[in-house]
Amino acid sequence: MWASAVLLVLLGSFGANALDNGLARTPPMGWLAWERFRCNVNCTADPKNCVSEKLFMEMADRLVEDGYKDAGYEYVNIDDCWMAKQRDANNKLYADPERFPSGIKGLADYMHKKGLKLGIYLDYGTKTCGGYPGSLDYLELDAKTIADWGVDMLKMDGCYADVKTMKTGYPQMTKYLNATGRPILFSCSWPDYERGAGIPINYTLVAENCNIWRNYVDIQDSWQSVLSIIDYYAKEQDTLVPVAGPGNFNDPDMLIIGDFSLSVEQAKAQMAMWAILAAPLLMSNDLRTITPEYRDILLNKDVIAISQDNAGIMGKRVLQDGDVDIWTRHLEYWEEWGVVFFNNGTTATTVTIKLKDIGFSYILGYDCRDILNNVEFGHIEIEQLRDWHVPAGPGGVLMLYCFDSE
Ligand code: GLA
Numbered sequence: 001m002w003a004s005a006v007l008l009v010l011l012g013s014f015g016a017n018a019l020d021n022g023l024a025r026t027p028p029m030g031w032l033a034w035e036r037f038r039c040n041v042n043c044t045a046d047p048k049n050c051v052s053e054k055l056f057m058e059m060a061d062r063l064v065e066d067g068y069k070d071a072g073y074e075y076v077n078i079d080d081c082w083m084a085k086q087r088d089a090n091n092k093l094y095a096d097p098e099r100f101p102s103g104i105k106g107l108a109d110y111m112h113k114k115g116l117k118l119g120i121y122l123d124y125g126t127k128t129c130g131g132y133p134g135s136l137d138y139l140e141l142d143a144k145t146i147a148d149w150g151v152d153m154l155k156m157d158g159c160y161a162d163v164k165t166m167k168t169g170y171p172q173m174t175k176y177l178n179a180t181g182r183p184i185l186f187s188c189s190w191p192d193y194e195r196g197a198g199i200p201i202n203y204t205l206v207a208e209n210c211n212i213w214r215n216y217v218d219i220q221d222s223w224q225s226v227l228s229i230i231d232y233y234a235k236e237q238d239t240l241v242p243v244a245g246p247g248n249f250n251d252p253d254m255l256i257i258g259d260f261s262l263s264v265e266q267a268k269a270q271m272a273m274w275a276i277l278a279a280p281l282l283m284s285n286d287l288r289t290i291t292p293e294y295r296d297i298l299l300n301k302d303v304i305a306i307s308q309d310n311a312g313i314m315g316k317r318v319l320q321d322g323d324v325d326i327w328t329r330h331l332e333y334w335e336e337w338g339v340v341f342f343n344n345g346t347t348a349t350t351v352t353i354k355l356k357d358i359g360f361s362y363i364l365g366y367d368c369r370d371i372l373n374n375v376e377f378g379h380i381e382i383e384q385l386r387d388w389h390v391p392a393g394p395g396g397v398l399m400l401y402c403f404d405s406e
Contacts, residue, residue, distance in 0.1 A: 019174050021183040024211035025246040026308040028153070028185060028280045030075025030119065031059050031068075035219055035254045035284035039081040039130040043099055049286075051081045052099035053107050056118075062287035064114050071299045072308060075153050075185075076111055077119030077282065078104075080130040087133055092145055093122075108150035119153030119185070120146055124169055125161030134160055139169070140176045147180035154184050158193040166190045167205065174209040187251065187280075188213040203243040212251045212280050215240065219253035221261045223395060226270050229253065230342075233277055234325070237316040244278050244314035251280050258285035258294035266395035267297050268372055272340045273397075275307035276315035276329045302371035302401055306331065306338035315340075318358050321351045324390055326358055335362040335404035343393035350389050356382040360402070368402040379405055 033051060043050040060076050063069045082104075084096050095104050102110070108118040122142055126134040135142045135156070146154060156173060158166060170190045177184050188210035191201045195215065206213050216232045219225050229252045233240060240250050255274060257267040274281060283298060297303075306329065315329025315338065323345030329338040339358065343349060355366060365381040377400075380386060390398045 018208040019186060019211065019247075020178055021185065021211070023183055023185040023247070024249060026310065026312060027249045027278050028075055028212065028282070029071075029073045029304075029308075030077060030117070030153075030282050031063065031073060031287070032075075032077040032079060032119070032155075032254050032282040032284050034079035035221065035256055036259060036286060037079075037284075041081055041096070041099065050099065051078075053095075053102055053110075056107060057110055059287055060111055060114055060116050063116060066287065066295065067299055068287070069114075069116065071301065072304055073281070073283065073298075074115075075117045075119045075282070077121075077153060077155065078107075079121045079155065080123075080128050080157070081132060082121065083128075083132040085132065087138070091138060091141060093133060093138075093142060103149075104146075104151065105149040108152075111152075112150065117152035118150070119155065119187075120151045121155045121157065122146075123157040123159055123161070124166065124173070124190075125159050127160040129157055129159035135173075136161065139173050140179075143173060143176035143180055147177075147182040147184065150182075152184060153187065155187040156189065158189045161193070163193045163197040163199060166193060167202065171205070171209045185211045187211065191215050192217070203239065207243050207248040211247060212249045214251050214253065216252065219256060221256050221259045223262060223266050226256070226262070226266070227344075227394070230273055234317045241314045241316050244312065246310070246312040249278055249280060249312070250314065252277060254282050254284035255298070256284060257298055258283070258287075258290035263395070264293050264297070265391060265393075265397070267294055268399075269342065269395040269397045271297050271300065271303055272372065272399040273327070273342065275303050276327045276338055276340050278307070278309075278312055278314040278329065281307055300371070302369075302374075303399065306371075306401065309338075319353070321353065322349065323393065324349060324351050326351070326353075328358055333403065335360070335366070337366075337400075337402045339368075339400040339402060341388055341390045341398040343390045343396035345393050348390065348392040348396065350387045352385055352387050354383055354385055355380055355402075362404040364404065364406045366402045367405040368400045370398060371401050372397065372399050
């Protein structure tokens with residue numbers, strides 16, 4: 001009896017400090033300004049692409065009108081460079097009044113009326129990476145301010161900060177966010193800064209305090225960048241897979257599908273891999289000008305279903321065969337899987353394996369479908385050697401959805 005009383009007290013105090021917003025049960029989906037629009041604040045020279053409320057409103061309109069919202073993309077996220085250069089007389093942050101005449105509250109209202117959510121960006125240090133006011137010494141005030149505005153998600157960056165203090169500072173912010181009473185999805189850059197500084201990362205603590213978190217360097221608009229991120233997750237999978245689950249996801253950074261660098265095949269590869277990794281699907285692209293073949297990839301219902309699977313299990317690389325890496329993600333139901341064959345080579349290739357070789361063990365076999373091209377493969381026994389045709393790379397992918405069958 002004493003033991004259970006002690007346990008209750010312990011659980012109670014844990015509950016008060018840890019993140020308890022009930023959000024991100026599946027990886028969050030939406031749009032984030034940074035990779036595409038950066039810190040472009042010159043609205044005189046570039047009114048269409050500068051960081052302004054108009055940009056976020058236009059993206060929100062596209063999300064709703066072009067099918068993205070219906071597919072699950074709901075967060076519209078502001079990144080760096082939204083603030084006025086100083087805090088106000090009461091030390092409160094406020095948005096640059098010329099670029100955000102409605103203020104963040106007005107923008108949040110705009111999103112909510114459309115059934116969307118608004119995300120914002122702060123920095124844990126003295127300045128944001130772009131040189132705008134940081135939140136050090138103002139964490140509590142800033143948590144209250146963004147909650148009052150009706151913000152739904154916070155990305156907290158870690159420039160200009162003492163990385164050694166993040167293990168206590170970020171959880172402090174978690175407490176302040178909880179105290180606002182408003183559920184705010186918390187995206188932390190903390191582990192990425194610890195990695196960069198060579199400080200051991202305590203992922204249990206990270207998962208107690210953050211819904212999603214960056215592990216690795218910023219994505220850039222290049223295939224090389226996408227590839228280096230995938231390589232990092234393969235290398236670190238034994239550490240990263242166990243910490244992911246409903247409410248908590250590793251964040252390999254934004255989708256760059258529809259930007260300047262990825263071919264259509266490579267765009268499919270990023271989409272497929274982000275689904276297998278149970279990664280947030282935050283697009284950073286221009287939805288006003290994206291072409292249909294890229295839009296279709298972002299709206300692929302079967303790939304999104306794998307991304308948004310309720311079990312929230314992160315996938316991993318299970319086999320390498322020549323230039324092809326094979327990744328699997330176990331889905332909610334007993335023998336239901338997502339699979340990606342990922343071709344690093346430059347020519348189309350055939351991989352000849354048994355389903356058993358990638359960990360499938362249901363004795364009566366499986367049904368598999370190519371979900372990028374909508375081709376049924378029908379019933380396959382686990383001991384059956386089978387040819388899998390993988391398109392040319394770098395970044396050619398075959399993606400399967402498989403389930404137990406008889
Ligand atoms: C860091 C982050 C990026 C972006 C920029 C903004 O580099 O990792 O995602 O937010 O800062 O300045």
